[in-house]
Amino acid sequence: DTGVSQDPRHKITKRGQNVTFRCDPISEHNRLYWYRQTLGQGPEFLTYFQNEAQLEKSRLLSDRFSAERPKGSFSTLEIQRTEQGDSAMYLCASSPDYLADTQYFGPGTRLTVL
Amino acid sequence: GEDVEQSLFLSVREGDSSVINCTYTDSSSTYLYWYKQEPGAGLQLLTYIFSNMDMKQDQRLTVLLNKKDKHLSLRIADTQTGDSAIYFCADQQGTGRRALTFGSGTRLQVQP
Numbered sequence: 009d010t011g012v013s014q015d016p017r018h019k020i021t022k023r024g025q026n027v028t029f030r031c032d033p034i035s036e037h038n039r040l041y042w043y044r045q046t047l048g049q050g051p052e053f054l055t056y057f058q059n060e061a062q063l064e065k066s067r068l069l070s071d072r073f074s075a076e077r078p079k080g081s082f083s084t085l086e087i088q089r090t091e092q093g094d095s096a097m098y099l100c101a102s103s104p105d106y107l108a109d110t111q112y113f114g115p116g117t118r119l120t121v122l
Numbered sequence: 123g124e125d126v127e128q129s130l131f132l133s134v135r136e137g138d139s140s141v142i143n144c145t146y147t148d149s150s151s152t153y154l155y156w157y158k159q160e161p162g163a164g165l166q167l168l169t170y171i172f173s174n175m176d177m178k179q180d181q182r183l184t185v186l187l188n189k190k191d192k193h194l195s196l197r198i199a200d201t202q203t204g205d206s207a208i209y210f211c212a213d214q215q216g217t218g219r220r221a222l223t224f225g226s227g228t229r230l231q232v233q234p
Contacts (some may be wrong), residue, residue, distance in 0.1 A: 010224075012164075023129070036230060038219065040219070041220070048214070048226065048227075049226055050126075050210050050224030050225050050226050050227055051165070051210075051222075051224050053221035053222065053223070056220045056221060058220075063220070064220060065220055066221070082185055099164060100166070101165075108153050108170055108172070109153065109214055109220050110155075110170060111155075111167065111222060111223065112167060113157075113164040113165040113166070113167075114164050115163060115164045116163075116164050
């Protein structure tokens with residue numbers, strides 16, 4: 009297994025544009041998470057899927073953000089009308105269906121909004 | 123709301139032990155985790171401990187949990203230059219939530 013993968017690794021966009029990121033979890037991991045990390049801070053939780061169901065959403069996930077996991081495998085995170093404050097590293101993690109949420113992280117997508 | 127705090131920086135010499143400390147506020151935390159992040163990379167899960175345990179050892183890593191004081195520590199024995207990174211502690215609430223709450227990270231610098 010190659011681990012969690014994310015695409016693209018870097019994205020530069022202009023303010024007001026829409027961007028979409030993809031995450032491929034470790035195969036057979038039922039749970040998938042999105043986090044956002046800004047410089048000098050720890051990751052902040054955005055949302056969580058159990059298979060295709062989105063079960064938790066942070067209040068950080070404004071109405072410009074939407075996440076999907078249509079077939080319970082890969083997930084996409086879309087940001088509409090990007091703002092400079094959206095510049096961050098967007099991290100995806102997956103975990104198996106155990107009691108301890110041993111979340112395995114991907115390398116992240118670094119978003120820069122100009 | 124819940125909060126996880128860590129000291130910002132720790133410097134040790136190669137071969138010494140490193141102790142990274144973390145405090146948390148949520149008394150319902152079930153599991154607590156330690157992650158390592160190298161520059162430009164994602165987070166690597168190092169170890170975790172269940173809240174009814176006091177200690178867990180995994181090779182060079184020892185985790186100590188004082189649930190009464192809500193204090194967690196990670197000890198790295200025989201610290202190597204490759205251990206230089208940012209270390210994050212994180213907790214998971216016991217209310218059925220899956221989200222992890224992370225501290226701001228401790229930068230460990232290992233001097234040769």
